[in-house]
Amino acid sequence: MSIPTSNFIHDIIEADLASGKYTEVVTRFPPEPNGYLHIGHAKAICLDFGTALKYGGRCHLRFDDTNPTAEDTEYVEAIENDVRWLGFDWGENLFWASDYFGRMVECAVELIKIGKAYVCDLSVDAFKEYRGVPNIPGKEPAGRSRSIEENLDLFERMKKGEFADGTYVLRAKIDMASPNLHMRDPAIYRIKHASHHNTGDTWCIYPMYDFAHCLEDSIEGVTHSMCTLEFEVHRPLYDWILETLNLYQPHQYEFARLNLTYTIMSKRKLLELVKENLVNGWDDPRMPTICGMRRRGCTPEAIRAFCTEIGVTKTESLTDVALLEHHVRNDLNEIAPRRMAVLDPLKVVITSYPEGETEEFELPNHPNKPEAGTRTVPFTREIFIEREDFMEEPSKKFFRLAPGTEVRLRGAYLVTCTRVIKDADGNITELHCTHDPESKGGNAPDGRKVKGTIHWVSARHGIKAEVRLYDRLFTSENPAAEERDFKDYLNPDSLKVITGIIEPGLAAAKAGDKFQFERVGYFCADLDTAESKPVFNRTVGLKDSWNK
RNA sequence: UGCCCGAUGGUGUAAUGGUAGCACAGCAGACUCUGAAUCUGCUUGUCUAGGUUCAAAUCCUAGUCGGGCAACCA
Numbered sequence: 001m002s003i004p005t006s007n008f009i010h011d012i013i014e015a016d017l018a019s020g021k022y023t024e025v026v027t028r029f030p031p032e033p034n035g036y037l038h039i040g041h042a043k044a045i046c047l048d049f050g051t052a053l054k055y056g057g058r059c060h061l062r063f064d065d066t067n068p069t070a071e072d073t074e075y076v077e078a079i080e081n082d083v084r085w086l087g088f089d090w091g092e093n094l095f096w097a098s099d100y101f102g103r104m105v106e107c108a109v110e111l112i113k114i115g116k117a118y119v120c121d122l123s124v125d126a127f128k129e130y131r132g133v134p135n136i137p138g139k140e141p142a143g144r145s146r147s148i149e150e151n152l153d154l155f156e157r158m159k160k161g162e163f164a165d166g167t168y169v170l171r172a173k174i175d176m177a178s179p180n181l182h183m184r185d186p187a188i189y190r191i192k193h194a195s196h197h198n199t200g201d202t203w204c205i206y207p208m209y210d211f212a213h214c215l216e217d218s219i220e221g222v223t224h225s226m227c228t229l230e231f232e233v234h235r236p237l238y239d240w241i242l243e244t245l246n247l248y249q250p251h252q253y254e255f256a257r258l259n260l261t262y263t264i265m266s267k268r269k270l271l272e273l274v275k276e277n278l279v280n281g282w283d284d285p286r287m288p289t290i291c292g293m294r295r296r297g298c299t300p301e302a303i304r305a306f307c308t309e310i311g312v313t314k315t316e317s318l319t320d321v322a323l324l325e326h327h328v329r330n331d332l333n334e335i336a337p338r339r340m341a342v343l344d345p346l347k348v349v350i351t352s353y354p355e356g357e358t359e360e361f362e363l364p365n366h367p368n369k370p371e372a373g374t375r376t377v378p379f380t381r382e383i384f385i386e387r388e389d390f391m392e393e394p395s396k397k398f399f400r401l402a403p404g405t406e407v408r409l410r411g412a413y414l415v416t417c418t419r420v421i422k423d424a425d426g427n428i429t430e431l432h433c434t435h436d437p438e439s440k441g442g443n444a445p446d447g448r449k450v451k452g453t454i455h456w457v458s459a460r461h462g463i464k465a466e467v468r469l470y471d472r473l474f475t476s477e478n479p480a481a482e483e484r485d486f487k488d489y490l491n492p493d494s495l496k497v498i499t500g501i502i503e504p505g506l507a508a509a510k511a512g513d514k515f516q517f518e519r520v521g522y523f524c525a526d527l528d529t530a531e532s533k534p535v536f537n538r539t540v541g542l543k544d545s546w547n548k
Numbered sequence: 549u550g551c552c553c554g555a556u557g558g559u560g561u562a563a564u565g566g567u568a569g570c571a572c573a574g575c576a577g578a579c580u581c582u583g584a585a586u587c588u589g590c591u592u593g594u595c596u597a598g599g600u601u602c603a604a605a606u607c608c609u610a611g612u613c614g615g616g617c618a619a620c621c622a
Binding site for chain 1: 549550551552553554555558559560561562564571572573580581582583584585586614615616617618619620621622
C-alpha cells in the first residue's frame with residue numbers, strides 16, 4: 001500500500017499529535033447506502049482510511065442510514081465490497097447510524113429539557129416563510145414558546161406514531177436571525193412512517209443528517225471528521241449540537257470533492273443514467289463507479305495512486321481524466337501479460353510458406369520481465385494482421401507494411417508484401433507476402449534492421465472474440481456545468497462492439513484477467529466472457545505518438 | 549443579495565517570509581522485436597491593486613473572479 005502523501009489535514013493532525021491534543025487518530029468513512037460508490041468516494045476513502053493507516057489509528061466504516069426511504073441493503077453490500085476491493089479494511093469497526101437511534105432520541109429529549117429544542121407544527125412551506133432569506137432575519141415560529149412539558153409530550157407522541165408524516169418536526173432552538181441559514185432553527189427529527197432496512201418498524205421518527213452525524217462521530221470517538229466542502233456551512237451546527245449537549249467534540253474538516261473531465265459525479269445523475277438505460281447498469285464500464293471501473297479493468301492500485309497524486313485541498317478543481325488513465329496504464333504496464341489480438345483483421349497469405357504447416361513460436365509474456373515467462377503462439381501460412389498496419393501508398397513516416405516493404409511479424413518472421421488483392425469496389429481483401437525463412441524468430445542472420453514490427457494471429461488458430469471498445473461517456477469536458485441537460489452531452493460512440501481475432505490461449509481467460517494486446521491497448525476479460533464466446537473490454541488504449 | 553470558502557503553467561498539486569518544484573498533458577530527441585515502456589531535453593504559472601518587510605505565492609487591506617448554503621436529503 002502506497003504511503004499517503006501529506007496535505008493540509010495531515011498538517012493539522014500532526015500538530016494535534018505533537019501538542020498532545022490526541023494520542024490516536026480515529027477517522028470514518030460514512031456513506032449513506034443509497035447508491036453505488038464512485039471515483040469521488042474513492043478519494044474520500046483513500047483520505048479516511050489512508051489517514052488512519054498513516055498515523056496508526058483506525059478508520060470506521062459507518063453507514064449513515066438515517067433516511068429509510070432512500071436506502072437499501074443492495075447498496076450496503078456493494079459499498080462494503082467496493083471499499084474492500086479498493087484495498088481497505090475496517091476490521092471490527094463497522095457501524096450504523098441506525099444503531100444509535102435510541103441514544104439520538106435521548107439526546108433530542110435532553111435538548112428539549114434544557115429548552116434548546118421544540119416541536120414545530122409549521123408546514124414545509126410555512127417554515128420557509130419564517131426562515132426568510134439570507135440577508136433578512138427570519139421570524140420566530142409560535143412553537144418556539146411552547147413549554148418544555150408540552151414539547152416533551154408532543155415529541156413522545158411523535159415517537160409513538162400518533163401523527164402523520166409532515167405534521168410535526170422537532171427543531172433545534174438556535175437563532176432565527178442567524179446569517180447562516182442552517183442555524184435558523186433547523187429540523188433535527190422528522191416523522192417518517194417507513195420501514196428501515198436495519199431497524200424495521202421500530203421507529204417512525206428519524207434524525208436529520210445535521211443532528212445525527214455529529215452524534216455518530218462523537219459516540220464513536222472520531223477525532224478528525226473529514227467531509228466535502230458543501231458541509232462547511234454545516235460545521236457551526238455540528239459544533240452547536242455537541243457543545244449544547246456537552247458531548248465529546250470531534251472536529252470537522254472539509255476538502256474539495258473530485259471532479260473528473262468527461263464524466264459526472266452526482267449520485268442522482270448516475271442513477272438517472274442507470275434508470276433510463278442510457279448505460280448498462282451501475283457497473284457499466286463507462287461509469288465512474290468503482291464497480292464500473294473494476295469491470296472495465298482498472299486496478300485498485302491505479303485508483304489509489306491516482307488519489308494520492310491528486311492530493312487533498314480546498315480548491316475546487318476539474319481533474320483531467322488523462323491523469324487517471326496514466327495511473328491505470330502505469331499499473332497495467334507492470335502487471336499485464338502481453339498477448340496478440342487483431343481487432344480489425346486483414347488476411348495475409350505467406351505464399352512462400354508451406355501449406356498445412358504449423359510452427360509454435362515462444363513469445364515473452366512481458367518484454368521487460370523475463371520472470372513473467374513465455375507462451376507459445378502458432379504460426380501458419382495464413383494470418384491476420386491489423387488493417388491499419390498496411391498502407392498501399394504509405395506516407396513518408398509510415399514504417400509498417402506496404403507493397404515491397406519488409407516488416408517483422410512479432411516473434412515470427414520478416415515478411416515482404418508482394419501483392420495486394422482487392423474486391424470489385426477496390427477494397428483490399430487480402431495481402432500476399434513472402435517470408436525470409438532465415439529470419440525465423442524475428443531476426444535475419446545478416447543483421448538487417450526493419451523499422452516496423454506488427455502483431456498477427458494465425459488464421460487457422462485465431463479465435464473470434466467480442467471486443468468492447470469504450471470511450472468517454474460524454475462529449476463535454478464538464479457535462480454537469482453545461483447549459484443544457486447533462487444527458488444531451490452523452491457520447492454516442494462511447495461503446496463500440498466489434499469482433500476481433502485473438503491468439504488461441506486468450507480464450508481461456510477468466511473474467512477480470514488483464515492483458516496488454518500488444519500495440520493496441522490494455523484489455524480485460526469481461527464478466528460476460530466464456531471460453532466458447534470470449535468477451536474483452538478495452539480498459540484504456542496505449543499511448544500512441546503515431547496516430548496523432 | 550447575506551454568510552462561508554477558494555484562487556500557483558493547459559490540468560492536478562508542492563513551496564508554511566528566503567532559488568516557484570513535481571506529476572500529467574504537449575513538443576523534440578535517444579533507445580526499442582510493441583510508433584508501448586524506458587531515458588534525455590524543452591515550452592508554459594503565483595487573479596488585480598496597494599501595503600508590511602532586507603526579502604511576499606506565502607502576512608495585511610481593498611477589489612476581481614469562481615464555488616457553496618436558503619430539503620421534513622446526505
